[in-house]
Amino acid sequence: MPRIKVEYFGPAKKFTDGKSGDVVDFARDSKHSLTLQLVLSKLSDLYGIKFGEFIAESCGIALNEEYLTVDRGVPLGELGSNIEIADGDEIVLIPPVSSG
Amino acid sequence: MSRWYAKTNNPDYKIFLTTEKLKGEEMIEFAKSPEAGDVVYFGGTTRNSFRDKEVVSLSYEAHKGMALKTLVSLADQCMAKFNTATDRKIHKIAIAHRLGRVPTMEESVIIAISTSHREEGWQSSSWLLDRIKERAEIWKQEEYSDGSESWKENEGSNVPK
Incomplete structure (x- = not known):
């Protein structure tokens, strides 16, 4: 069962009721790879579609601390469909930043 | 431990x-630095107001790993931008950002850069601060006197998408 860690920071926590992360297990599917799309879909299930919209519109998405280039021009439900995620990967959602 | 240092071997960075x-x-x-003619310092402090609300403190959080990598990368870019192969204008760069609660009048971020001459000191410190505010994976929440809170977004925030 692939297990993914997701972390939330700053304004993203408005949608997660202050929660700063989740460990998400996915059912093993030998036919299909786990994709970013499935992970984001799970987050929308957990915290609402508005969270999914916020991620799509406003957040950088990092996989194991490296930013992904994600095509934002697709329908929300298809975001990240071509990005494979592996067991043990860590995803960080990076909302607009505010240092200083 | 209450300090997290960036992973870098560069002795000119703190x-x-x-x-x-x-x-x-x-x-x-x-x-x-002995080769420098100045140090330009910037200290960002918590302001006591946002529009018509009284701010009592700011509270900061970060993805420490990504933020420290970003700060090193920005220091590298600053060096590359202002130095040439034959003319070293920027000598040392120090960057510190505070996490957790920062009451009014206290510093949340400090930059200190030593330069050969003051012109590149003003330019490089301004450039570096602007880049930090656009990219560092750090977020602040304003805490108001009425007990409410608000996550902020920097105007020029520009994380890779």
């Missing part, structure tokens, strides 16, 4: 995150 009060003199003393 870059860290901390929950302790920031110390300007420490950063300035680090930045001083």
Whole structure:
């Protein structure tokens, strides 16, 4: 069962009721790879579609601390469909930043 | 542990995150260099107001690993931008950002850069601060006197998408 860690920071926590992360297990599917799309879909299930919209519109998405280039021009439900995620990967959602 | 240092072997950098009060003199003393003619210092402090609300403190959080990597990368870019192969204008860079609660009048971020001449000192420190505010993976929440809170977004925030 692939297990993914997701972390939330700053304004993203408005949608997660202050929660700063989740460990998400996915059912093993030998036919299909786990994709970013499935992970984001799970987050929308957990915290609402508005969270999914916020991620799509406003957040950088990092996989194991490296930013992904994600095509934002697709329908929300298809975001990240071509990005494979592996067991043990860590995803960080990076909302607009505010240092200083 | 209340300080997290960036992973870098560059002896001209002092870059860290901390929950302790920031110390300007420490950063300035680090930045001083025999080849430099000045140290330009910036200390960002918590302002007591946002529009018509009274701010009592700011509270900061970060993805420490990504933020420290970003700060090193920005220091590298600053060096590359202002130095040439034959003319070293920027000598040392010190960056510290505080995490957790920062009351009004206290520093949340300090930059100290030593330069050969003051012109590149003003330019490089302004450039570096602007880049930090656009990219560092750090977020602040304003806490108001009425008990409410609000996550902020920097105007020029520009994370890779």
